[in-house]
Amino acid sequence: xxxxxxxxxxxxxxxxxxxxxxxxxxxxxxxxxxxxxxxxxxxxxxxxxxxxxxxxxxxxxxxxxxxxxxxxxxxxxxxxxxxxxxxxxxxxxxxxxxxxxxxxxxxxxxxxxxxxxxxxxxxxxxxxxxxxxxxxxxxxxxxxxxxxxxxxxx
Numbered sequence: 001x002x003x004x005x006x007x008x009x010x011x012x013x014x015x016x017x018x019x020x021x022x023x024x025x026x027x028x029x030x031x032x033x034x035x036x037x038x039x040x041x042x043x044x045x046x047x048x049x050x051x052x053x054x055x056x057x058x059x060x061x062x063x064x065x066x067x068x069x070x071x072x073x074x075x076x077x078x079x080x081x082x083x084x085x086x087x088x089x090x091x092x093x094x095x096x097x098x099x100x101x102x103x104x105x106x107x108x109x110x111x112x113x114x115x116x117x118x119x120x121x122x123x124x125x126x127x128x129x130x131x132x133x134x135x136x137x138x139x140x141x142x143x144x145x146x147x148x149x150x151x152x153x154x
Contacts, residue, residue, distance in 0.1 A: 008052055008066040015063050022065070030057075030064050069093070074110035077120070078136060078143075081107070081128035089115035098145035106143060 010030045011022035031044060037059045038044050047057050051066040058064065068091050076093065079085075080100055083092060089112030098106040109130075111119045120130040131139055 007069045009069055010051075010064060010066055012062045012064050015058050015061050025064070033059050033062065034064070036060065074112055075116055075132070077109050077111060077123075077130040077132055078106050079109055079123050079128050079130050080104040081123040081126055081130075083107070085122050085126055085128065087115065087119055087122055088112070090119055096146070098143055100144075101142045106145070 008027075010025050010027050012025045012030070013020040013022050027048075031048070034047060034057055035041075035044055038047060047055075048066070051057055051064065052068070056063050056065045074089075074091070078097060086092070086109070091110045092107055093110050094108040096105050097108045100106060111130075123130045129139075131143075136143070136145065
C-alpha cells in the first residue's frame with residue numbers, strides 16, 4: 001500500500017506480551033527509539049516504509065506498527081465480518097467498536113468507493129451486514145456500540 005494514498009498512525013506494545021493492547025504513539029517517538037538501534041537515516045526510512053506495508057519493528061523492548069488511516073474518500077461501514085472478508089481497497093479503522101447480541105465483534109472499516117459494491121456484497125455473502133454510520137440507530141436492538149475512546153484500534 002503506497003504511503004501516498006494513506007496517512008498512518010503508529011502504535012506500540014511490549015515485545016513480551018503479545019496479548020497486550022496496542023497503544024498510540026507518535027511517529028517522532030517511533031523514529032527516536034528505532035534510531036537508537038538504526039542510526040542511519042536511510043535505513044530508518046526503509047524500516048518505516050516496510051512498516052507501512054505491514055511489517056512490525058521492535059526496539060527497546062517494544063514492538064511498533066504503522067496502521068493506515070482511511071483516505072478521506074473512503075466510505076465507512078460497521079460490520080461483524082472478520083478481516084478475512086476484507087478485499088480490495090479495504091482498511092480496518094478500529095477492531096472493536098461494539099458487539100452484536102451473539103457476541104460477535106463489530107469492526108469499523110473504510111472501503112474505497114470503487115470497491116464499495118463488491119466489498120459490501122462480500123460481507124453479505126457471509127451473512128454480515130455492512131452498516132453505514134447513518135444506519136447504526138436501526139441496529140440499536142441487536143448491536144451494543146462502545147464509546148469512541150473505548151475502541152480497540154487494529
